[in-house]
Amino acid sequence: MKKLLPFGTALLLLSFFTDASDGLVRYESQYSVEETADRFESIAKTKGLTVFARIDHQMNAQSIDLPLRPTEVILFGNPKVGTPLMQCTQEVAIDLPQKVLVSQDEDNIVWLAYNNPNYLVSRHDITGCDDVVKKISGVLQALAKATVEK
Known part of the structure; x- marks a missing residue:
């Protein structure tokens, strides 16, 4: 017998994760772009x-009088990984x-997205690194x- 998730739980899961077929994994955030980025940066540092770097593309666009919805990119990592x-x-690299x-x-929905590591495996024909990718x-x-949850 199959068990179905309660409707609210299913909607919550769908709001966190969308199709990664384009190489991106996306999570919907209930926070603003700035607060989501602040939360991510803080959590990453504690880990x-x-x-x-943290790049505010909207601010850069405004500096040349071009409109852009809030858009930030955070570069982060650990050489051990x-x-x-x-x-x-x-x-x-x-x-x-x-x-x-x-x-x-x-639609004023805030998204946190990152490259799907499996997309990178395909893009760079990586073999023998399943544990690292996992x-x-x-x-x-x-x-x-952790960033997007309330």
Whole structure:
């Protein structure tokens, strides 16, 4: 007998995660772009990750009088995780350090998105690194969920 999730639980799960077929994993956030990015940065640092940069694309666009919805990118990582991946396939370094995108769409919904590690495996034909990719996937998922949950 199959068990079905209660409707509210199913909706909550769907709001966190959407199709990653385009290489991105997305989580809906109930917070503003700035607060979501602040939360992510804080959580990443408490987990021992280095935050290398935080880019506010909206602010950069405004500096040249162009409109852009709130959009921030955070570059972060840890050489203990990234180096083993580069040892498998050095060209994956073009996609490191890891990045998260926090943006507001045309419906004013805030999203946190990151590259699906399995997409990077396909993109760079990475072999023999299943454990590393699994670890990276777990870390990214845990960071994203902790960031967007109330």
